[in-house]
Structure formats: structure tokens, C-alpha cells
Amino acid sequence: MPTIFPVKSAATIAILGILLSLAGCDREREPQSASPEDRPPVGKLKSKRETFERQASGCPEEECASVSITREVFEQRPALNRAVLQQLIRQLQGNGEDQTSANSLEEVADIFLAEAAQGHVGSSARWQLTGEAKRLARRDDLLTVEINSYLYTGGAHGMPATHWLNWDLAADEEVPLSETIRKGQEKDFWGEARAAHRRWLDTQPGTDREFRETWPFRRSNDFRFDDQGLVLLYNVYALGPYVLGPVELTIPWKDLRGIVHEQYLPEKQ
Template sequence: MSLLKFASMACIALTLGACQSVFQPKPMAFTQDASEQVKTGCEGQDCPLVNIDTLHFADAPQLDALIEKRLLQMTVNSPDEKLAPSLDAYREQFLRTAQPRNSTYLQAKVREQHDDLVVIELSSYLDTGGAHGMPGRGFINYSRTAQKEVTLQDMLLPGQEQAFWGAAKVAHNNWLIKTHYGSDPEYVKNWPFQKTPHVALLKDNVVLKYDVYSIAPYSEGHVELSIPYSRLRGILKPEWVPAEG
């Protein structure tokens, strides 16, 4: 039997997700674009600065545009604040109005590439001179074939959102036990489980990342919960479950 015929028969026997994992596509090429700029004419350690570390995908201009848009959305800190039209415009605007000890940091990095997905992790940090700055996080699950972001609603089978967050709550309980916070009734009362918009379809598990102050104090940073794919059978659409999961 030829290798091609054998592979075709294997794909018929396997689910779509398994076929995607058997035939791994070549990772998408990208370049890193990192820069740091201080306020013109300023000297010393307290000079305002902007650090931007982003990515460019030559074969996916839609992903480039999405990354820039999402990074810019992370710079908005009040309802009346307008979104800058570009990262360059944001840099100029921030440095023009920034006070000493003000700084901002934006980053996009590839967390994983597997099957049809490129998973981008986004980070931000704004320091306005207080005791500590305010960090932010986010994910983009980008489908190479559909050339668009895969949202949580895209991932789930119809009517399974409640079941998904039920599995997330189990992961949260496991985190409480692991960190020993679960034995502190006051902690459990003050920091209850919440939903998060930051969901990533990684190769080995589904990851949920939380903003600071959402389910834990600032000192805990961005809490990350993991849900095994085995717990999401009948909840996630099969095409988003890697064979190894």
C-alpha cells in the first residue's frame, strides 16, 4: 500500500482534529519588531518611555492588523479615551503628554503554533508613577485557513457555554487547592471564581488567563488556569481538539 493511500485511509478513520495533528503545517514565518523610545530632549532615569515589541507575518496581513488593533485596545484605560489609529501614533501621543516616570510597554509574542492555529499572547504594562504599574494580558487564536480570530463562541458546540465555565470553575478549585488558598474561607469569599475573556487553545490544554485583581490580589500576578481537553469532550467543537489532547 502506498504511503499516500495509507495516509488517506488514516484520515478517514480519524476525526478532523486528529487529521490536523497528523499533517502538521509548516509554522508561519514572522519577524520581530522591537523598539524603545524616550521623550525627546529628556535625560535621566525618570524620562517617559514607550517600549513596543510586536510581530509581523508576511503571509498573514489580517493577523498583523489584528495584533495591532488588540495592542491598541490594551492602551485604553477609561471610557472616554480614544483609540489611537496606529502604534506609531500611540507612541507619539504618549510621549507628548507623559509626565516624568511614566512609561508604557506593549508586546505580542507567539505562544504556540499547532494544527491550524497560531496562538498569540499579548502583554501590556502602564506605569503612571504610582506604587506599581498596571499590567494587562490577552490572547489571539488565529485560524490559518479561515484567516480570522477564533472566538470562544467559535470554539464551543451550541449550548455548551455554561458547561465550559463549569469546567473552568473545576480548574479554579484545583488552583485554590494547589496554592492552599482553598483552606482560607476569607480568601475564597473575597476572591470568588469569575469568567475571563482570555482563552487560548494550546496543543496540550486550554488555558485561561486572568487580569490582576480579578480572582487574586495583585501580588499573584496573572493567574493561569489549565483545562485538559479530556474534560471538554462534548463541549469544544471537535476541529479545535488536537489528537494528542
């Protein structure tokens, strides 16, 4: 009947209008969502190297205090780049120890060169501050960035320092050592680390009882995974005198079963 068709059409049009309105609302909310799809894609990492250099003025070039910092900057990874830069800034201050008086590489250079100008009085030493941040390794979605610094203010040698920053590319966040260890397994983990330390001592000449008492085992938060297992990094003076340099202790994969989360273990070991 002719009177039925207009009623049906009106209802249909009303329903379609509601659906279109809801769809429009959904489209407006999409940019505000923080879904995994919004995270940077995980795949081949593209990067470029950036260099920052400063030198003291009013002195012969070969005698001037200098600052030279090179870092790898990753495309589409602003959070990672911020974390690396923040660690680099902290590390470049105070003999490699984390400091927070400067908030940029420019401020780091200003402070260092000002101190160098005062330190040069009565000294012929050429002060140097260098830094570098670069990718060291990648296992699946876990990227390890190595951050190095070196400070020389005269004397027999300078002070090097290294930090390993581990970054989950899928979650786009840093992975501290504590998050790789299963809950309740911290004691066993450090027991295995002590065993790795004893194995290292047994391979070093001159590590007698006096040495072991003077340089006891200590914990480190610097770590990375490699083909052999989990590696703990210790900077100079942590486990021995300067001449030994930095020390790496490896906990084999076979000793990590049941201690670290399965996602970090290789399929076959």
C-alpha cells in the same frame, strides 16, 4: 462533395470562436474571485520583528518617560497583522483595558508622553509604557499570539496586561472562545471552568473562605489550547490580589469531550 467542406468548417470555426470567447470571459473573472486558493498558504510561518520607540525630550535620559513596543510581523498575513496591531493599540491605553482614543502606535506614544509631562510635575517617577506581540503557540492551523503591555506611572508597581489572540491560519480569521464551544454546551463549559478554578484555589496558600468570597470566579475570553487541555488566562486583580500575578486555569482534555468542537480535540487523550 466540395460544397459540404466549407459549411462544416464555418460551423467549426464558429463554435471554436464561442468557446474561446467564453474562456476569455472566465479568465477576466478569475482575479475577482475570493476562493480558498487566494488565501495565504498554510505552512511554516515566516516573520520579522519590528520595534517602535519614543522618548520624552528635554530631560536626562535616565529620567525620561519612554515608549518601547516590539511586535512580530508575519509574512503574507495582512489580516493577522492588522488584528494584532489593533489589539496592541487598544491594550496600550488605559492600564491595559481596551481603549479606542488612538488609532496608531504614534498616537499612543503622543498621548502617553503628553500625560507623562504633566504627571512629572512634583514627581520623580519615570513613566514607562512597553508592549510586545509575539507567537506563543501553534497547534495545527491554530496560531496563538500573545500580546503584552506594561504601564508604569509611579507608585509601588506598574500595570501588566496580557491578551491571547487565536488565529485560524487556514480560514485566515480570528477564533473567539465562543466559536470553539459546541452549541448548547456553554453552561457545561463554564461549569468545568469553575471546577478548574476550585482546583487552583486548593493549591494556593491563604485562600480561605474570606478570600474566596472576596475573589469569586469570573469568566475570561482569553484562552489557548496546550498539551493538557484548554487554558483560560486571567490578568492581575481578576482572581486575586496583585501579588498572585496572572492566573491560568486549565480544563483537561477529558473534561472537554462533547463540549468543544472535535476539530480542536487531540486524536488521543
